[in-house]
Amino acid sequence: MGIWLMVNPGGYQSNLITIPKDEDLHQAIEIIRPLRTSMVPQNVPTVRHVLLDAAVMGSRDKFTTSNKPLNDKELDEISEKLNLGRWNIYRALYGPEPIRKVINWLPNGAHLFFSPIAKVTGDDAVAQYALTRKRCEEAGFDFIGTFVVGMREMHHTVCLVFDRLDPEPCRRAHALIRQLIDDAAKKGWGEYRTHLALMDQIAQTYNFNNNAQMHLNTTIKNALDPKGILPPDKNGIWPSGYNAKDFALSPQRSTKL
Known part of the structure; x- marks a missing residue:
C-alpha cells in the first residue's frame, strides 16, 4: 500500500475570521464556497458558533448563572468577553512560518453529535442553523455547532452537551437528537455519522x-x-x-x- 505524502510546505499559518452576527452567516458561506473550490484555503475551513469556543475556554458558570438557553444579548456578551464573533471561521494556510498553539485542557462531559449534510450555500446554512437552534432551545440546550466546508458539501455538526450522570438532561438530549433526525428527514437532509443507538432510526x-x-x-x-x-x-x-x-x-x- 502506498501513501501519497504532502510535500513539506515549510510552515503552517492558522488564522481566525470573526463574523459578528447571525445575519452574516449567509454571506460568509457564499464567500467561502468559491475560495474553497479554488483551493485558496488548502485545508478544510470550519465555521464555528461562539459557544463551541466558549466551551473550550471554561465551564458554563464562567459565563452565566442562568440554566436556560442563552438569548442573543447573552451570546453577544460572551462574544465580547472572548473577543470573538457570533460565528468564527478557522482556517489555515501553508507556506509561512508556523504558529502553533497547543490546548491540552478539554471540558469534561458527555455529548451527542447531530451531523446533517448541507449544500455549500448561505440558504442551507441559515436554514439548518435556524432549525437546530430552535429545537435546542426548546429542549433547554444552547446551540453549539460548526460548519465544516468541503468542496461541494458542508458537514454541520451540532454538539448536544450534557451531564451523563444526571438522568434529566440525558433524557432531554436523547429526545432532542431523535427529534432533529426526524426534522432533517422531512427537509431531505441526511446525517453523515451518528451514535450507534441512532443508526436504526437514521x-x-x-x-x-x-x-x-x-x-x-x-x-x-x-x-x-x-x-x-x-x-x-x-x-x-x-x-x-x-x-x-x-x-x-x-x-x-x-x-x-
Whole structure:
C-alpha cells in the first residue's frame, strides 16, 4: 500500500475570521464556497458558533448563572468577553512560518453529535442553523455547532452537551437528537455519522421506493455475512439471523446507556 505524502510546505499559518452576527452567516458561506473550490484555503475551513469556543475556554458558570438557553444579548456578551464573533471561521494556510498553539485542557462531559449534510450555500446554512437552534432551545440546550466546508458539501455538526450522570438532561438530549433526525428527514437532509443507538432510526429515513436501499443492503449482508460476525447492526443493516427488534436501542433503552 502506498501513501501519497504532502510535500513539506515549510510552515503552517492558522488564522481566525470573526463574523459578528447571525445575519452574516449567509454571506460568509457564499464567500467561502468559491475560495474553497479554488483551493485558496488548502485545508478544510470550519465555521464555528461562539459557544463551541466558549466551551473550550471554561465551564458554563464562567459565563452565566442562568440554566436556560442563552438569548442573543447573552451570546453577544460572551462574544465580547472572548473577543470573538457570533460565528468564527478557522482556517489555515501553508507556506509561512508556523504558529502553533497547543490546548491540552478539554471540558469534561458527555455529548451527542447531530451531523446533517448541507449544500455549500448561505440558504442551507441559515436554514439548518435556524432549525437546530430552535429545537435546542426548546429542549433547554444552547446551540453549539460548526460548519465544516468541503468542496461541494458542508458537514454541520451540532454538539448536544450534557451531564451523563444526571438522568434529566440525558433524557432531554436523547429526545432532542431523535427529534432533529426526524426534522432533517422531512427537509431531505441526511446525517453523515451518528451514535450507534441512532443508526436504526437514521437508516429508516432513507426509505425511498419502499425501502429499496435497505432491501439491497440486507441482501448483500446476508450473502457476505449471514451470521453477523461483522457488526450486525452497523448503519442499521441486520442479517436475517438476528431479530433486530431484540437488539435495537429504543429511545427508552438508549437513555440508560
